[in-house]
Amino acid sequence: MKPYCEMSAEELKTLKSELEKQYEDAKGKGLKLDMSRGKPSPAQLDLSAGFLDALSSSDCLKSENGTDTRNYGVMDGISEAKKLMADIMGVKPDSVIVCGNASLNIMFDTVARSFTHGVNGGTPWCKLDKVKFLCPVPGYDRHFRVTEYFGIEMITIPMTPQGPDMDMVESFVNQDPAVKGIWCVPKYSNPQGYSYSDETVRRFANLAPAAEDFRIYWDNAYAIHHLYEEKERQDELLDILSECEKAGNPDMVYEFASTSKVTYAGGGISAVATSPANLDWIKKSMTVQTIGFDKVNQLRHVRFFKDFEGVKKHMMKHAASMRPKFRAVIEVLEKELGGLGIGSWTDPNGGYFISFDAMPGCAKAIVAKCKEAGVVLTGAGATFPYGKDPEDKNIRIAPSFPSPEEMAQATDLFVLCVKLVSVEKLLGEV
Amino acid sequence: MKPYCEMSAEELKTLKSELEKQYEDAKGKGLKLDMSRGKPSPAQLDLSAGFLDALSSSDCLKSENGTDTRNYGVMDGISEAKKLMADIMGVKPDSVIVCGNASLNIMFDTVARSFTHGVNGGTPWCKLDKVKFLCPVPGYDRHFRVTEYFGIEMITIPMTPQGPDMDMVESFVNQDPAVKGIWCVPKYSNPQGYSYSDETVRRFANLAPAAEDFRIYWDNAYAIHHLYEEKERQDELLDILSECEKAGNPDMVYEFASTSKVTYAGGGISAVATSPANLDWIKKSMTVQTIGFDKVNQLRHVRFFKDFEGVKKHMMKHAASMRPKFRAVIEVLEKELGGLGIGSWTDPNGGYFISFDAMPGCAKAIVAKCKEAGVVLTGAGATFPYGKDPEDKNIRIAPSFPSPEEMAQATDLFVLCVKLVSVEKLLGEV
Numbered sequence: 001m002k003p004y005c006e007m008s009a010e011e012l013k014t015l016k017s018e019l020e021k022q023y024e025d026a027k028g029k030g031l032k033l034d035m036s037r038g039k040p041s042p043a044q045l046d047l048s049a050g051f052l053d054a055l056s057s058s059d060c061l062k063s064e065n066g067t068d069t070r071n072y073g074v075m076d077g078i079s080e081a082k083k084l085m086a087d088i089m090g091v092k093p094d095s096v097i098v099c100g101n102a103s104l105n106i107m108f109d110t111v112a113r114s115f116t117h118g119v120n121g122g123t124p125w126c127k128l129d130k131v132k133f134l135c136p137v138p139g140y141d142r143h144f145r146v147t148e149y150f151g152i153e154m155i156t157i158p159m160t161p162q163g164p165d166m167d168m169v170e171s172f173v174n175q176d177p178a179v180k181g182i183w184c185v186p187k188y189s190n191p192q193g194y195s196y197s198d199e200t201v202r203r204f205a206n207l208a209p210a211a212e213d214f215r216i217y218w219d220n221a222y223a224i225h226h227l228y229e230e231k232e233r234q235d236e237l238l239d240i241l242s243e244c245e246k247a248g249n250p251d252m253v254y255e256f257a258s259t260s261k262v263t264y265a266g267g268g269i270s271a272v273a274t275s276p277a278n279l280d281w282i283k284k285s286m287t288v289q290t291i292g293f294d295k296v297n298q299l300r301h302v303r304f305f306k307d308f309e310g311v312k313k314h315m316m317k318h319a320a321s322m323r324p325k326f327r328a329v330i331e332v333l334e335k336e337l338g339g340l341g342i343g344s345w346t347d348p349n350g351g352y353f354i355s356f357d358a359m360p361g362c363a364k365a366i367v368a369k370c371k372e373a374g375v376v377l378t379g380a381g382a383t384f385p386y387g388k389d390p391e392d393k394n395i396r397i398a399p400s401f402p403s404p405e406e407m408a409q410a411t412d413l414f415v416l417c418v419k420l421v422s423v424e425k426l427l428g429e430v
Numbered sequence: 431m432k433p434y435c436e437m438s439a440e441e442l443k444t445l446k447s448e449l450e451k452q453y454e455d456a457k458g459k460g461l462k463l464d465m466s467r468g469k470p471s472p473a474q475l476d477l478s479a480g481f482l483d484a485l486s487s488s489d490c491l492k493s494e495n496g497t498d499t500r501n502y503g504v505m506d507g508i509s510e511a512k513k514l515m516a517d518i519m520g521v522k523p524d525s526v527i528v529c530g531n532a533s534l535n536i537m538f539d540t541v542a543r544s545f546t547h548g549v550n551g552g553t554p555w556c557k558l559d560k561v562k563f564l565c566p567v568p569g570y571d572r573h574f575r576v577t578e579y580f581g582i583e584m585i586t587i588p589m590t591p592q593g594p595d596m597d598m599v600e601s602f603v604n605q606d607p608a609v610k611g612i613w614c615v616p617k618y619s620n621p622q623g624y625s626y627s628d629e630t631v632r633r634f635a636n637l638a639p640a641a642e643d644f645r646i647y648w649d650n651a652y653a654i655h656h657l658y659e660e661k662e663r664q665d666e667l668l669d670i671l672s673e674c675e676k677a678g679n680p681d682m683v684y685e686f687a688s689t690s691k692v693t694y695a696g697g698g699i700s701a702v703a704t705s706p707a708n709l710d711w712i713k714k715s716m717t718v719q720t721i722g723f724d725k726v727n728q729l730r731h732v733r734f735f736k737d738f739e740g741v742k743k744h745m746m747k748h749a750a751s752m753r754p755k756f757r758a759v760i761e762v763l764e765k766e767l768g769g770l771g772i773g774s775w776t777d778p779n780g781g782y783f784i785s786f787d788a789m790p791g792c793a794k795a796i797v798a799k800c801k802e803a804g805v806v807l808t809g810a811g812a813t814f815p816y817g818k819d820p821e822d823k824n825i826r827i828a829p830s831f832p833s834p835e836e837m838a839q840a841t842d843l844f845v846l847c848v849k850l851v852s853v854e855k856l857l858g859e860v
Contacts, residue, residue: 057479267726296697
């Protein structure tokens with residue numbers, strides 16, 4: 001089939017009535033599929049079944065240095081859990097605090113602390129007239145909600161396959177003292193699955209911020225979440241902490257990670273890694289906030305995986321479970337939309353999402369049409385601050401939860417809706 | 431022996447040299463005991479061993495209404511965990527949000543949220559010139575540190591065996607709009623082990639605060655932590671939530687609890703209970719902060735205890751473990767200090783602490799002397815805001831961690847130090 005934009009109005013109208021018929025048929029199928037969030041599937045969670053058996057009443061519940069994990073204390077985490085989380089992030093164990101079940105919570109607390117008490121003794125942001133964050137887009141909606149909650153102005157930065165547009169980042173960060181942070185998902189980014197190039201990481205590390213309390217919020221959520229076994233389809237990311245240190249900016253970054261998408265989304269452990277000065281500041285408030293996080297669950301993770309090799313092996317099982325779903329989506333997209341000029345999409349090497357760009361002005365209508373026929377997608381606009389995609393074109397596809405068969409079915413419907421809305425758009429009807 | 435205050439200088443000097451000799455002997459014993467914090471003992475933690483076996487890979491990991499506890503979602507907790515925590519607090523499950531492993535964290539977040547975003551839409555406290563909290567004393571040091579961290583002025587209210595001095599509470603709360611909260615440990619209070627009388631609870635519920643955003647921070651940490659099996663030695667506490675509702679003040683209280691001192695201090699679950707309007711406000715920010723807490727651990731708790739009857743039975747095992755330690759302390763105190771007029775102490779029916787009042791001006795010196803001989807007590811002053819006991823007399827004794835024998839030994843040393851410091855005080859030497 002030829003590109004839609006080359007079709008005459010007549011051709012488009014004919015096509016439209018065909019597509020409408022197909023859509024009515026599709027609605028009749030009573031689909032009920034959810035690809036709105038990056039939730040692991042039950043089958044993927046089953047891969048961690050042994051996790052629950054890793055600690056039983058007959059096991060020693062002391063950490064390697066003798067801490068009784070059942071009791072109070074050791075606010076920053078048992079040493080073997082620090083090691084495990086450090087290995088996942090590719091940093092030194094000394095740089096790490098292991099926390100509760102969600103890295104989102106640490107990120108929230110990090111922004112909240114800066115808002116109420118400043119960064120390492122600086123002016124609390126609540127005392128400032130204006131605080132701004134840079135937000136590479138499309139990006140992760142929950143990041144944007146944290147900054148929105150604290151009334152922080154969000155400035156969008158376009159993403160490229162190598163990472164955020166660094167010319168823009170440098171210009172904002174180095175010139176505007178109100179810019180206090182940037183949200184990054186540097187590896188297998190949400191939603192595009194892009195990984196920052198070495199040059200991007202180095203340019204980040206060499207920023208010369210106008211604000212002393214500027215920090216990079218480096219959410220390394222998908223550090224080990226490859227989809228493919230072949231090394232050439234596994235992205236590598238430079239360690240931002242050591243790059244910042246080399247560049248003379250040791251305090252400029254907070255790195256976050258968790259096992260929410262490694263063991264259990266509802267029962268993992270999380271961590272933050274940063275410089276000694278930043279760690280001191282965090283601990284100073286953390287000691288007011290908690291006596292310590294769940295060390296039993298930290299120990300359970302270490303016992304289950306043994307070491308980082310164990311984690312990597314485990315993640316290859318995840319890849320085997322996730323890959324067919326991603327392939328199912330990509331294959332349908334290529335087969336049905338290839339060459340039509342009405343959409344483009346990413347084919348990432350890892351992570352949890354595929355990013356789809358429709359023709360401008362079509363995303364909301366496509367998502368609505370899918371929903372009407374029983375397939376729930378992430379709300380259009382969610383990948384932008386304030387939920388507002390200025391071009392109304394980006395759609396996040398989350399293949400993790402449904403089965404490969406369901407993903408194929410859902411994508412069949414999706415491409416149908418993309419076609420139908422695109423035709424309507426070209427006919428000037430939407 | 432007669433009261434020290436009736437002794438002549440001569441008699442005191444003779445006594446002093448005897449006590450000094452005893453103290454030197456005691457130092458030679460090389461004691462190394464910690465009764466500084468309310469930590470459960472290893473033996474007590476062992477009582478929860480089956481807790482780790484309550485969930486294994488062969489168990490169904492869905493909650494009663496079908497939620498997969500391993501996955502994301504259900505921010506406010508699975509329904510059976512709500513029921514369990516509600517039963518512990520004596521409230522309705524609908525009033526409850528089940529959170530992470532520590533109620534301290536919820537309390538911190540509750541104050542932090544009020545600081546940054548106000549209470550239920552009111553003015554954020556960070557925009558106010560002055561925010562004050564009432565702090566019944568002696569009280570819990572970690573409460574005071576939370577309010578201190580946010581720059582909140584703390585006003586001390588004397589405790590009585592029936593609870594805080596309610597004339598003072600009413601006068602401050604009903605007249606000063608800067609008073610936004612009061613910290614309460616209403617049952618088996620920390621450190622005195624007092625439980626608020628029905629009249630006290632009702633007077634709380636019937637406060638007429640000058641500030642609309644005044645709230646009672648009701649830390650029901652020891653709701654089920656009796657030390658005795660006999661009903662007449664088990665304190666009962668009125669349900670503040672329903673009393674507030676009856677009094678037309680449904681939104682005036684946040685109640686907190688956890689299983690930190692029920693299962694594992696480092697691996698329990700916590701909860702907050704409050705009115706629908708307050709819950710809505712909390713959830714509004716919580717949804718920015720987290721996708722959900724550790725539901726697997728929530729399920730583990732429910733499976734281990736089955737129901738509230740199971741919890742109560744379990745807590746009677748705790749009582750059997752704790753009681754001999756409390757008795758050991760009380761017996762030594764009575765035998766060694768009874769009638770000397772140099773100290774008074776509480777003999778609580780539950781909780782984790784015994785409160786000791788020395789002669790004014792002696793607490794710091796006693797704690798220092800104990801430490802010198804190998805027994806670590808909670809720092810003198812810790813039971814007061816800013817760590818400052820104006821009379822320097824209160825000492826918190828935490829019998830939970832050592833064994834009964836160790837507690838007896840430690841208390842022997844303690845009473846010796848009390849005697850010695852008191853003599854020095856009466857001689858005008860300290």
